[in-house]
Amino acid sequence: MNEGSARVINGREIAANLYQEMKKDVERLKERHILPGLAIIRVGNDYASGIYVNNKIKRSLEIGIHAKQYHIEETVSQAALIDKIETLNNDSKVHGIIIQLPLPRHIDPFSVIHAIHPAKDVDGFHPINVGKLTLGEPCLQPCTPQGCIVMLETVIKDFAGLHAVVIGRSNIVGRPMSTMLLAKNCTVTICHSYTKNLADITRTADIIIAAAGKPKFITKDMVKKGAVVLDVGINRINLGDDNYMMCGDVDFKEVSRVASYISPVPGGVGQLTVAMLIKNVIKAASMTRSFLDKVNR
Ligand code: GUN
Numbered sequence: 001m002n003e004g005s006a007r008v009i010n011g012r013e014i015a016a017n018l019y020q021e022m023k024k025d026v027e028r029l030k031e032r033h034i035l036p037g038l039a040i041i042r043v044g045n046d047y048a049s050g051i052y053v054n055n056k057i058k059r060s061l062e063i064g065i066h067a068k069q070y071h072i073e074e075t076v077s078q079a080a081l082i083d084k085i086e087t088l089n090n091d092s093k094v095h096g097i098i099i100q101l102p103l104p105r106h107i108d109p110f111s112v113i114h115a116i117h118p119a120k121d122v123d124g125f126h127p128i129n130v131g132k133l134t135l136g137e138p139c140l141q142p143c144t145p146q147g148c149i150v151m152l153e154t155v156i157k158d159f160a161g162l163h164a165v166v167i168g169r170s171n172i173v174g175r176p177m178s179t180m181l182l183a184k185n186c187t188v189t190i191c192h193s194y195t196k197n198l199a200d201i202t203r204t205a206d207i208i209i210a211a212a213g214k215p216k217f218i219t220k221d222m223v224k225k226g227a228v229v230l231d232v233g234i235n236r237i238n239l240g241d242d243n244y245m246m247c248g249d250v251d252f253k254e255v256s257r258v259a260s261y262i263s264p265v266p267g268g269v270g271q272l273t274v275a276m277l278i279k280n281v282i283k284a285a286s287m288t289r290s291f292l293d294k295v296n297r
Pocket of ligand 1: 098099100101102123143144172273
């Protein structure tokens with residue numbers, strides 16, 4: 001790996017190339033009379049969720065996927081929400097379902113995620129898919145860590161034996177990320193808010209995945225020369241007077257001095273999250289058809 005001033009891993013460029021391929025995949029599915037369909041459920045008015053969901057819908061439509069948002073009031077009951085999911089599970093035009101998180105406090109996210117049919121679980125959050133991922137079986141995989149692997153593959157040829165340090169243990173990023181890096185034969189360390197001597201650990205990392213949710217948490221002194229650093233953080237900093245700035249978990253300017261490759265925020269991992277969601281919808285749509293073909297044979 002290079003040493004010195006880091007090269008930027010351009011999420012927008014990588015995603016743009018993937019979208020070209022995905023457009024062709026969608027065309028091929030349409031030739032077989034399959035129009036991939038995505039249903040996104042958003043509950044309440046969380047500001048960031050609104051932006052993420054609109055972006056997912058916009059991108060899906062650009063690629064030729066049918067995508068629809070179901071915006072449900074904050075006060076919805078858990079039972080009513082699960083009923084909605086059941087309806088979408090039974091709708092043959094819908095191949096992928098996601099529930100944008102976080103959910104209001106009165107709703108148990110596990111119960112809601114369990115209600116999604118595993119074959120339509122394009123977030124890869126259902127326990128069936130989580131279990132399959134852990135066992136190394138084919139499944140729908142969580143989008144953000146999948147996107148991180150795609151980004152890493154653009155700059156790393158052989159992962160075997162590299163020390164990957166994942167900071168954060170969420171079900172959305174940290175845990176599946178460490179499983180995927182393990183599958184690439186990395187030596188994986190998972191760090192979190194209770195980890196002692198974090199900097200001592202990160203300084204031994206060849207790959208750092210920063211998913212702590214803390215702005216500019218990873219500083220230059222925590223990074224080994226030549227490490228590859230991916231920033232999963234999306235933090236909104238209040239600059240005062242209603243001015244906000246988006247920033248990642250990594251002190252980009254400083255860490256760029258020691259890393260070999262670094263992903264920016266914005267324009268980094270977030271771009272790949274959406275691309276991987278669309279990839280999962282295409283995969284789910286293809287799987288449904290092959291399942292039906294087998295049944296009807
Ligand atoms: N909230 C933050 N990230 C995600 C994600 O990848 N999927 C869903 N459904 N909600 C999220």
